[in-house]
Amino acid sequence: MQTKVENNKAWFLVMPVFLIVAFSAxxxxxxxxxxSVQDIFDPYTRYFVGTEWFKQxxxxxxxxxxxxxxxxxxxxxxxxxxxxxxxxxxxxPTKGRGASVALILVAIPLLIPWNVVGTIWQIxxxxxxxxxxxxxxxxxxxxxxxxxxxxxxxxxxxxxxWHWTPLIALLCYSGLRAIPEVYYQAARIDQASRxxxxxxxxxxxxxxxxxxxxxxxxxxxxxxxxEPFVLTGGGPGSSTTFLSQSLVQQAIGQFDLGPAxxxxxxxxxxxxxxxxxxxTTIMNMQKDK
Amino acid sequence: xxSSSTPISAKRTATKEQAPVYSRAERxxxxxxxxxxxxxxxxxxxxxxxxxxLVNMSFKTNTEILSGLxxxxxxxxxxxxxKIFSDSTWYMGYVNSILYVSMNMVISLLVALPAAYAFSRYxxxxxxxxxxxxxxxxxxxxxxxxxxxxxxxxxxxxxxxHIAVALAHCIFTVPLAVWILEGFMSGVPREIDETAYxxxxxxxxxxxxxxxxxxxxxxxVTAFFCFMFSWVELLLARTLTSVDAKPIAAIMTRTxxxxxxDWGLLAAAGVLTILPGMLVIYFVRNHVAKGFALGRV
Numbered sequence: 001m002q003t004k005v006e007n008n009k010a011w012f013l014v015m016p017v018f019l020i021v022a023f024s025a026x027x028x029x030x031x032x033x034x035x036s037v038q039d040i041f042d043p044y045t046r047y048f049v050g051t052e053w054f055k056q057x058x059x060x061x062x063x064x065x066x067x068x069x070x071x072x073x074x075x076x077x078x079x080x081x082x083x084x085x086x087x088x089x090x091x092x093p094t095k096g097r098g099a100s101v102a103l104i105l106v107a108i109p110l111l112i113p114w115n116v117v118g119t120i121w122q123i124x125x126x127x128x129x130x131x132x133x134x135x136x137x138x139x140x141x142x143x144x145x146x147x148x149x150x151x152x153x154x155x156x157x158x159x160x161x162w163h164w165t166p167l168i169a170l171l172c173y174s175g176l177r178a179i180p181e182v183y184y185q186a187a188r189i190d191q192a193s194r195x196x197x198x199x200x201x202x203x204x205x206x207x208x209x210x211x212x213x214x215x216x217x218x219x220x221x222x223x224x225x226x227e228p229f230v231l232t233g234g235g236p237g238s239s240t241t242f243l244s245q246s247l248v249q250q251a252i253g254q255f256d257l258g259p260a261x262x263x264x265x266x267x268x269x270x271x272x273x274x275x276x277x278x279x280t281t282i283m284n285m286q287k288d289k
Numbered sequence: 290x291x292s293s294s295t296p297i298s299a300k301r302t303a304t305k306e307q308a309p310v311y312s313r314a315e316r317x318x319x320x321x322x323x324x325x326x327x328x329x330x331x332x333x334x335x336x337x338x339x340x341x342x343l344v345n346m347s348f349k350t351n352t353e354i355l356s357g358l359x360x361x362x363x364x365x366x367x368x369x370x371x372k373i374f375s376d377s378t379w380y381m382g383y384v385n386s387i388l389y390v391s392m393n394m395v396i397s398l399l400v401a402l403p404a405a406y407a408f409s410r411y412x413x414x415x416x417x418x419x420x421x422x423x424x425x426x427x428x429x430x431x432x433x434x435x436x437x438x439x440x441x442x443x444x445x446x447x448x449x450x451h452i453a454v455a456l457a458h459c460i461f462t463v464p465l466a467v468w469i470l471e472g473f474m475s476g477v478p479r480e481i482d483e484t485a486y487x488x489x490x491x492x493x494x495x496x497x498x499x500x501x502x503x504x505x506x507x508x509x510v511t512a513f514f515c516f517m518f519s520w521v522e523l524l525l526a527r528t529l530t531s532v533d534a535k536p537i538a539a540i541m542t543r544t545x546x547x548x549x550x551d552w553g554l555l556a557a558a559g560v561l562t563i564l565p566g567m568l569v570i571y572f573v574r575n576h577v578a579k580g581f582a583l584g585r586v
Contacts, residue, residue, distance in 0.1 A: 016400040107570045111520065112521065
């Protein structure tokens with residue numbers, strides 16, 4: 001790490017970012033805090049209720065279930081996408097036309113709007129007209145994502161892996177490019193095994209990129225809404241109802257603005273806490289170097 | 290892919306040592322390379338199957354789509370695409386999306402460049418907190434923030450304009466841009482700044498003439514990430530627009546009608562949403578490959 005110069009005038013350089021983000025972040029956040037302590041009938045009839053909604057949210061068993069489901073989901077996809085993304089990045093060619101072609105092909109799923117991703121899988125997973133559904137049935141598995149909770153869960157996870165592994169792969173690919181050729185030459189002279197090269201050269205160099213990739217994936221998967229909504233609508237039952245969906249059902253479906261606001265603040269704090277732990281880990285890792 | 294990689298590796302070994310005598314480790318590495326290529330091809334095929342299904346569907350009529358499984362359109366038709374290109378509400382959706390995504394890219398880069406420079410070069414009051422606060426804006430669940438967003442942008446008269454969506458998307462593109470650019474800038478040695486000042490460059494002149502070309506690749510990568518996250522976002526874009534600035538992703542929800550889904554039209558529209566992104570990644574591909582080489586990310 002380079003030593004930095006103490007200079008409080010640097011705030012002027014940060015000011016535009018601060019203003020532009022604050023405009024879209026602080027005012028809505030304050031509005032939500034305001035909602036969360038009031039009972040709202042219409043814009044002109046509201047009552048102060050204090051922490052009533054927070055109490056209600058904390059004790060709601062449906063939300064506990066959704067939260068548990070959300071954690072299992074987020075950690076499942078992290079456990080699949082991170083190793084898979086690293087493998088894909090290691091396999092991608094480094095030079096020539098092959099590199100560009102691989103890069104473009106791998107990036108394609110990232111460029112599809114989220115509702116279209118849901119729609120693609122909705123068709124793709126159907127047994128009568130979709131390739132994946134037909135394939136599963138061809139294997140002798142009675143697969144139906146719209147009536148069987150396990151299948152629905154499996155399809156949502158598979159869709160997420162398909163959609164987001166490329167992000168991890170692209171980040172790792174660029175991270176791998178940052179390793180100087182000298183390291184590999186040294187490893188060749190020492191006749192290091194491929195595993196040793198990965199374990200002692202590539203993985204440590206990837207650590208920073210991986211933490212950022214995991215952070216991004218964790219945040220986004222924790223807020224996932226559009227894709228499962230389009231694919232299964234949260235069903236069958238509530239097997240694929242994640243936190244965002246419960247929130248939308250409450251805020252827009254029942255128009256309970258107060259409880260929904262309290263809920264989203266609790267939700268925000270959970271993500272903030274997990275990410276703060278990640279962030280301090282990154283910072284400490286960099287200090288150690 | 291496989292064909293282009295073979296000559297390169299052959300050439301490399303040929304220049305290094307004349308006789309084709311490979312050590313055990315080298316033979317193993319070559320085998321691993323071949324296995325890697327096979328694995329990659331398999332992964333890409335699996336990755337492209339759903340896309341293939343989408344393209345396949347876009348050339349079919351609705352009756353054919355719903356009649357059963359088929360790998361090729363029996364009744365090949367361009368009707369779905371014709372409908373999109375002949376109806377102004379459809380193709381204006383693409384124009385709107387491209388407009389606000391470009392605005393977002395420009396705004397994000399313009400504000401993130403000086404800020405990232407400040408974070409990478411200076412220590413100032415609250416810098417670490419500010420850095421984390423920026424990231425924390427990515428974590429706000431959009432669902433309940435929609436109504437406050439709507440109120441905020443309506444009250445300042447920005448509702449249903451492109452700039453409103455571009456600004457709203459800044460909430461998650463700007464922090465990412467600052468993070469990535471900061472990584473690149475930290476990779477550039479401070480000595481370059483100091484030499485430039487000694488040579489009599491003013492800060493703005495140094496920044497534009499010397500510094501920006503040095504981190505050009507980082508800017509390319511950042512632009513791609515801004516494009517990607519703004520292009521695929523739907524909830525905010527839909528809430529903040531009604532007619533004039535409606536994005537393509539929101540227009541696609543119109544294909545649900547009383548007679549059921551218009552699958553063919555939806556598929557064609559979906560295929561067209563991928564194309565601009567492919568163009569963007571084509572232009573920044575070389576930057577992605579060597580881009581992150583400098584800094585933290």
